[in-house]
Amino acid sequence: MNIYFITFGCKVNLYESENMKQNFVNHGYTLSKVENEADIFVINSCTVTGTGDKKLKKEIRRLKRIYPDSLIVLTGCFPQAFSAEAExxxxxxxxxxxxxxxxxxxxxxxxxxxxxxxxxxxxxxxxETFEFMSNLGYENNTRAFVKIQDGCNMFCTYCIIPYSRGNFRSKPIEDIISEVDQLAKSGYKEVVLVGINLSFYGIDFGKRLVDAVEAVCGVNGIERVRLGSIEPEMITEQDVLRLAGLKKLCPQFHLSLQSGCDKTLKAMNRRYLTADYEKIVDLLRKNFDNCSITTDIMVGFPGETDGDFEESLKFVEKIGFAKSHIFPYSPRKGTPAANFDSQVPENVKNQRSTRMIELTDKSTHKFLESQLGKEFPVLFEREKSDGIHHGFTPNYTHIKILTKNSDKSLRNLLFYVKILELGKDCCIGEILS
Ligand code: SF4
Known part of the structure; x- marks a missing residue:
């Protein structure tokens, strides 16, 4: 029978879908690349936003209308958090x-x-212990995700994840090494370590994230290691110094901020203040040459006044992120913040969103400008399209190379590249011979 997978949400969900696909293949099922050849649909859901739930239900209605005889499997965070509704x-x-x-x-x-x-x-x-999962990477990709952590007990007041993923739990280091070793043997040069709350890796058995990163950097054949999104808590100066000693670790850190205003951070039940955040950024910048710091920022959290928002803007400007993901707060059923008084009107959230995006776009431009003239090893990813090769530098700057006279595929190869000019959200470079 043919199975078609539909995955919503984050990198952890993508990883888990790959794992489920392999499990089905091992049981004699075939994977379908197009939905109209499928007998079975597996929908791996996300429930971070209420809008996502609506999209999920719409997708199920669509599939049932077009393929009434198909079998539909619903799995993932939505049924875990809202089982009665899902059923x-x-x-x-x-x-x-x-x-x-x-x-x-x-x-x-x-x-x-x-x-x-x-x-x-x-x-x-x-x-709960870590549910065994491993994958051999995704077809047509040069970068493999490795899930090493699951669950979160932090209960930020806007977030449904602690209800859909359970407590902190981590993949044992030996299992991580054997998975990464297999990925290296199948040709992967780069791995990204991901988790629901990666910074808390190992808290369940007395290890730290840096222990896992050191182990992965020790695997032969892997040339680059990246970290998925990290939370500022749990990152100490000692950790940063140990991480900085790892040559394979890429200087790119997605450090979740959420707000640049202390009062709002407290209302969100985030366990750090802007001063703590800034200290970690300074440490990373001091110890990793040319590193990029990226983040997520929420605007219009309940109780965020104009003054709080201005404070957040100022802090974001001061940090100067290489890239930011801005999103207006949307109340999530089942979380405390959904019932907070003083919800911010939609039009105000949209105005704040626009202002924050304008600011962070400028800072992205400034970061890309700072890369001009520099030389980096670039790992090329996709096949050439429209005469352009695409790759990424260690700090995850997207590089495009225009090659007029070479049709050779550069996929999964590393070359030194000099950055010549800016493109849209990327840099244009040339390969150094
Ligand atoms: S730390 Fe992250 S996953 Fe955990 S509750 Fe907060 S936002 Fe959700």
Missing amino acids: QIDGVDIVTGTKNRNILPELVSEYITKRDKICCVSKYTRN
Whole structure:
């Protein structure tokens, strides 16, 4: 039977979908590249925003309308956080949460035999361990994601994740090494370590994130290691110094900020202040040459006054991010902030969003300008398209190379490149011979 996967959400979800795909293939199923050849749809959901839930339900209705005889499996964060609601959705035949995904092929066989809806969402317990998952990378990609951590107990007041992912838990270092070793043997040169709250890696067995990074950097064949999004808590000066000693670690850090105003950070139940954040940024910049700091910023959190927003803007300007993801706060059912008084009107959130984007776009431009004239090893990723080769520098600057006379594929090769000029959200360079 043919299976078509639809994945919503973050890199962790993408990783988990790859793992589920492999599990189905091992059980004799084939993966379909186009939806109209599928017998089974597996939807790996995200529930970070209410808008995402609406999109998910719309997608299920669409699939059922066009393919009424197909089998639909709904899995992931939405059913884990809202199991009763997920089980009621018309057209879904199998429901699992973020647990029990390793037995999906068995659940599909059971459904095919009995033709009875299966709901199999199990609650997380306090002593949950890391569910074994590994992958051999994604087809056509040169960069592999490796999930090393799951869960979060921080309960930021706007976030549903602690309810959909359970407590902190981490992948043992030996399992990480063997997965990365396999990736290296299948040709990958670059890995990205990802997790739900990566900074807390190892808290369940007395290790730190830096221990995992050191282990991965020790794997032969891997030339570059990147970190997925990290939270400012748990990053100490000692960690930064140890990380800075790892030559394979790329100087690119996505350090989640959320707000540049201390009062708002407290209302969000974030466990750091802007001064702590700035200290980590300074440490990273001091110890990693030409590093890029990127972030996520929320605007219009309940209770954010005009003055608080101005404070946030000022702080964001002061840090000078290489790239930022700005999003207006949207109330998430099931979280404390959804019931806070003084919700900010939509038009104000949109105005603040526009101003924050204008500011951060300028700072991205400034960062790209600072790369002009520099030389970097660039790992080329995609096949050439429209005569352009695409690659990334260690600090994740997107590089385009225009080659007039070479049709040779540069995919998965590393070359030194000199940055010549700015493009749109990228730099244009030439390969140094
Ligand atoms: S740290 Fe906060 S925002 Fe991040 S996953 Fe945990 S609760 Fe959500």
